[in-house]
Amino acid sequence: MVKVLTKPSTELKYQTKFMEHIVIIGNGISGVTLARHIRKLSDKKITIISAETDYFFSRTALMYVYMGHMKFEHTQPYENWFWKKNRIELLKAFVKNIDTDQKVLEFADGGNLNYDKLVIATGSKPNKFGWPGQDLDGALGMYHKQDLDNLEAYAPNNKVCNRAVIVGGGLIGIELAEMLNSRKIPVTFLVRESSFWNGVLPEGESQMINNHIKNHHIDLRLSTNLKEIKSDENGRVKSVIIEETGEEIACNVVGLTAGVTPNIDFVKSSKIELGRGVKVNRYLETNIPDVYAIGDCAEQHEAIGNRRPIEAVWYTGRMMGETLAQTICGNRLAYKPGHWFNSAKFLDIEYQTYGWVFAQPREHEAHFHWKHHKEDICITVAFNKDTKEFIGINTFGIRMRHEIFDKWLTEKRDMEYVMSYLKDANFDPEFYKVYEDEILKQYNDTFNTNLTSHKKSWKRIFSKA
C-alpha cells in the first residue's frame, strides 16, 4: 500500500527550518489546491503567482457574473483573509521566463523571484486557429476574467450588441450562448460538427441538446465553419463570413470558443520539455528536477487509461493538486485518478457522467438509451456486450449519486445489477418524479429480461466498495 502523509511530521518540521520555497505559477483550482494541501502537510514557504486576478476565483462561474446571478466576489471560494492566515503569499505578476539553472523566475515588469521547487499551473487559453480578423476588437474568448470584462464592454445589452456569433460548439460555447441569451442578445452559434458535441455525446443526447438550443431561440448552425471575421473602419468586428456558403452575418461580437490550449508560451524559452502542454510523467514531474506541472497545462507522456493526455477539467486539476502536495512534502506519489466523472449544464439541462460513455460504442460495447417521452430527460448506459459489465452512464435531467457509480465501477457490476438497483443511485431532490421503473421496463423489453427493481436502501448506499 502507498504511504500517505496526513499531517506535518517532526522530520518535516526539521527540514522546513530551511524554509523550502515552493513557487506556484497560476492561482487556479490546481495551484490553489496544491498550496492548501502543502500547507496542511508542512510549514514550507508558499508563493502563488498570477497575472490574472489578486485572488483565486472559480472560472466555472464566470458566466453567472455576466448573467447577474452572482457578483464577481461570489466566485471567490475563500475570503481574502484566508491567504494570510494560511501563510500563502500571493503575488500579482506575469512570469516571462523561467531560468531553471539558477532557479529564478523573471517577471514581465522586470522583477524576479527565486524558488526551490516550481509548479507550473498556468491553465489554458482559448484556441485561435488563425482566422482572419481573430484579434479584432469584439472578437473574444471566454476563459479569463479579462474576457468577461471585454464581454461586458462589447456586449452590455442588445442595443450595443445587435448580434453575437459564437464559433465552436463545446461546453464553453454553449455557456457563452446562454450568457448572451440572458441579455436578450441574438446569438448565431456556429458548430463544426453535424450535431452538438457529438464527438463526446451519443447521438440521441446530442440531438436532444440541438433541439434544446433551438428552443432557446439560438440560431444554431450545424456543420458550419468560420471563414473570416470582417472589420469595420475602427478595427471592430462588423460581420463574419461562413466558410461553406460564403454568407455574411452582421454582428458586433464574435465568441471564439473552439476549445482551449495549454497557456505555456512563456515556458518556451526555458529548458522545460513541452509538447502541446508541459510534458510530465506520472509523478507530475517535468524533465527538470524540482519543476512540476499540474492542471490544464500539464500533458502526460502517455495518457492514463481512456483519459486524454491533457485533461482540461476542473476536477482533474484539483486531483493533481491533491496528489502533487504529497510528492512535494516528501512522499513521492503518482497521479492515479480513479473512475472518470464529469458534469456540465446545457442551458436548462443538467448533465452528469460516470465511467466511460463514448459517442460511438467501441468494440464489444453497446449502449442502452432511455428518453422521457416529453421532457428533456434521458440516460445512456454503456456496457460490455459480451460480459454485460457496466462501463459508464450519461444522465440528462436526472441527478445521480457519484459514490454509488464509483462503487459499482470498482465492483465491476453488470447491467442487470445496475438496472435493478438504480434507485440507490438517484440523487434528484426529494419528491421529484422518478423514472427508474420506466427505465427498467424498457430495459426488460429490449433485452428480454425479467428484472425487478429494488427499493432504495441506505445500507447499500453507505456501504463501501
Added chain:
Amino acid sequence: MKAIKNIGLVIFLIGLAIFTALPLLGTFNLNEADFNNIVKEQNIKSEVFINDIKTNVVGQDFKGMQTLSPIISKALDNANEAHTKNKEWDKKIYTKSSDMAAMIGKKSANGFIANNKGLMWLLTFGLGIIGALMFILPNVILLGKKGIKNDGIYHDSATNRGWIGWMVFIFLVSFYLVLYFASEYATNWTLLVDPISEALSGNPAGHWFVYGFMYCTVMTVMAVRMYIKYRHNIYQVFRTTSVLFFQIVFAFIIPEIMVRLQMPYYDFKNAFPLDYDFFFQWNLNSLIETGGIGIFILVWGIVLTLIIVPIMVYFFGKRWYCSWVCGCGGLAETLGDPYRQHSDKSLFAWKVERYLIHTVLLFVLVMTAMTLYSFFSDTGTVLGIKTSTVQSIYSLVIGSIFAGVIGTGFYPIFGNRVWCRFGCPLAAYLGFVQRFKSRFRITTNGGQCISCGNCSTYCEQGIDVRAYAQKGENIVRSSCVGCGVCSAVCPRGVLKLENGPEDGRINPTEILLGNDVDLMDFVNQK
C-alpha cells in the same frame, strides 16, 4: 406580455399609494355615547381625562389621525400628571396613548373611508392583489422554459440593494413602526378589513388583524410567484404550499374562529420560545380560566416544544418547522425570496450569528424561568429584578424590534432570514437538535462540485455551502432551514437534502472522490 406586466405594476403602485396615504386621511368625529362606552369598558376613572376629551374631542371633526392623536395623547399626559401629583393612583390611566388614540379613533371614524369599506378595500388590497398578479403571472411565459430563473438579479435595483430596494426597506420599516409603536395610524386600515374580521371572529378588526390579513395576502400572492419561478422543482412547490396552508389556516383562521367560540386566541403551530409570551402570567391565567380547551392548549404548547419539535427535527431536520410550517419562515420564503442572496456569508457573520442567537435563547429562558417563578410563588420580582420589566424589554427589543422591524424590514438589505438566523430562540433550540441529533443532512455528491458559488450566494441563512461542497463534505449546520434552494440552484447536481442514518452523516474529507483511492482512504481516515 410585457405590457400586461407594466400595467400590473402601475395598478399595484396605485393600490400601494392609496394604502400608504390612508393613515393620514379620513375624518374622525367622536360622539358622546361612544365615548361613554369606552370609558365604561376601559374602566376609566380619571375625570380630568374624561372632561378633557369631552370638551376638546367629542362632537368635533378631525381631519386625519395626525390632528386627533396629539390631543388624546396630551389629554392622557395631563391627566396622569395631575393624578400623580395628587397621589390619586387609582385614577391613573395605564393604557398607552397610542392604544387610547387607536381605540377612540376606531369608534370615531366616519366619512368616506368608514362608509365605503368595501370600495376602499378594493382600492387598496384589491388593486394591490390584481396589480401584483398581473405583474407576476405573465412570467409563466416570459421566463421561458422551466429551470433556474436568476438572470439579472444582480443587475436589478430591486434585488441588488439599489434605490428600489431601499424604498422597499423604508416602506417595510415604517409599516412595522406604525404597527408596533403608533397603531392609531393603522385605524383606517382596520376599517378596510372590518367586514372580514366580523365574518370570522364577530369583532371589528384591530391593527393585528390587519397585519394577519395582510400577511396572508402577501404570502399568497408571493407564493404564486414562487410557484412560477420554481415550477421545475417540486420540493419548492410542496414547501410553499405547506407554509401557505399553515399560515392561513393555523395562524390566521383558526385563532379567529376560536375567538368567535369564546376560546382563547391561539396559534397551534406557534411553538415556545418563538411564542415567547406563552408562559406569561396573563396567558397562563387566561388559559386556566377557560378550562377544557385552555388546559388542552397549555398541555399542547408544552408537548409541542418539548416532544414534538425535537422528535420531528430528529427525523426531518429543522426544516419541517422553519421552512414548512413557521409563519416567519413562510413570509421569508415568499415575500423574502427575491432577497435571499443578501445574507452575509462571511465567517465573521457566522460568529455574530452564534453569539446573538444563543444570547436571545438564553434571554428567553431566563425570562421564562423568572416568569414561572413569579407565577408560582406569587411575587413580582426575582432577586430584586422586576419580572415585568424583563418581559417588556424582551417584548420591545426582541419581539418587536428584532423580529419585526429588523427581521422583515431589512429584507431588501440583509436578506430574508435575519430574524431566523440571528434572533429566533426556537431556531437556536432546533439548531442544537439538528446539529447533534438528527438524520437530516445535505449530502454532497462526491467530487462533482466546481466551486461556482451559486449555493452559497443563494443560501438565505448565510451558510457558505460551497466551503463544504468543494471539500466533498456533507453540510450539517445548525442554522440550515432546509429551504432546498442551494440544491435547486446548483448547476452540477451536487447537493441533496435528505434524511438518512446518523452514521456517516458528518464526513470531514480532505481528498475528494474521484482521486486515487489509496490517497483518499488514508488522508480522509487519518
